[in-house]
Amino acid sequence: MARNPSTEIELQADNTEQGQTLLAAQQQVATLTAEHEQQVRAVAAQMGYQLPADCTDPDLIQRDIAANMRRSVEACLEVGRGLQVLKTACGYGNFQERLDTLGIDDGVARKFMRSAVRFASLGSNSALTKAIGNQAKLFEMLVLEDEEIQELELTGQTGELTLDDVATMSVKELRKALREARETVSAKERVMADITAKNNQLATELAKKPKVIVVQPIEEAKQLRQEVVATAYEVEGTLQGTLRKAFADLEQLAQQTGEDHRSFKAALVRNLEVTLMAIRSEFHLPELHPDQLPGWQNLLGLDDLAEG
Template sequence: MSKTSLKPAAPARQPVILPAAAAAIDSEQRALVAADQAVSALARQLNYQGSTDPDVLENSARDAIRRIGAGIFELGGYLLLLKEACAHGKFLPALERLGLGVDAAQRYMAVTRRFANTATSRHLDAIGMSKLVELLPLDDDQTLELAELGQTGELALDDVARMSVKELRAAVREVRAEREADQRLLEGKNKRIDQLEREKGRIALLEGDELLAQMQREAAAILADALGCVRGNLRAALQTLRDDGIKSGKLRAHEVFMAGLVGQLAAELATLREEFNLPDVSNAADQQLMAEVAQWGGQ
């Protein structure tokens, strides 16, 4: 039986690393080592003994921001209590010993009084003192909406963190203006409702001819308002359209649109006449006849 000669296996072929690639790898490794050394040196300088992993540092920074925000409310609370507890004339010297100016102390106290409750501070304590001060003009309802819903009007809590102080000031001003406009509109509606209710109650006490006269006066007042709109605003709009049509050479197109407006108004009047089965007394002779009929009926 013949012996089979065994040959040693050929060594695995090592990948060829080009000189340029090897130099790049070496340079990257040296940069990483240098960065680690720099971070370690800074950590020793700051007496920091925790992890230097970027993710850990980012989370730690986030926690620090939250603690700073909570500290704003904590300081404001201490100042509010200190002011209440100090005898007359003792609060300002206490602020001087703390190294706080009066204006700064007032801002801390105002922010804390407005925002430092469980529902609010949990959401707002991370945006910083300067922006909290800019939110002070919001009313209580708006503050509550911002804290609990994350938005009041067009102002969203997520946007507050991204805005500059100047942008936030302008946004708060706009939200306030919108709320005030809504309140004025609501107040106007409520006044009108109250007025109508009073009129309704007063009319209910009227009888016979007096009641009829009152209802006719109110209907005539409504007609006067409608005629005012037609003779004033609508006529002015038609005149503007006509002038522009003549100037631009598009009078025909404007007249078609104008006819549509007037036609819609005429259609509404025709619908009313048909609904209540009323005669057409749009010309002067018919109006005179109706007046005479009304006079005969009253005799």
């Protein structure tokens, strides 16, 4: 029995359309796969992670992480880098299953990844990573800011914490030292904020004061000197009040933590002294013996100006 020619032509047309659709779908899958692979490689390059066998397969990355799960700091950082790449490679919603397979708690995984990001700029021969020595200390060091980590690596010290402290302290001792360092920084920031706020308040109040111009030179001099005395009196009040209280707060904190803040306070006082010496030098002011110093009332009385 002969086949119908028109039916054969229709079947060939259908096969052609199906082939084109299948080819288009394959091309779309290939494009998406290539884009995903490119994204995984970008994250790996950003994190400084060497892909196993230069492959983006999540199974290979997972096995590489398992092989790196030792206790050395560099291994911990490599685990963190690998986890960051694995999170990208395995796609949304599949990362937790991979963590379960590896036996890593989600919170611990986040600490690994945060450590990798925080210490990413340090090389494999970093003095800081060698001083840290183990995973527990590494996680404790996450409380430091990026600038503090860089300072510790470059200079061997940040604040009161040194590389020797990091290397020799136990985990408990390091945790205590880092907590005290945070409290000290907060206390110093409060002191400086109080002083800055008071200085700004004084500057605002002085700016609001009207400038009275007196025709007579002597009267004008009296007015200007009274304003200068008033300004100096307010500054002395700030030092005697706000600064004394801030120093007292630091002293109370030192009694609680055992940390010595005298160098910090001495530096502040020295800055004030330098400022005063600069003013003395600029205006060629003589040094007076304590017996020669007049009180505030005498300065405001301006008897010497009237006599002159």
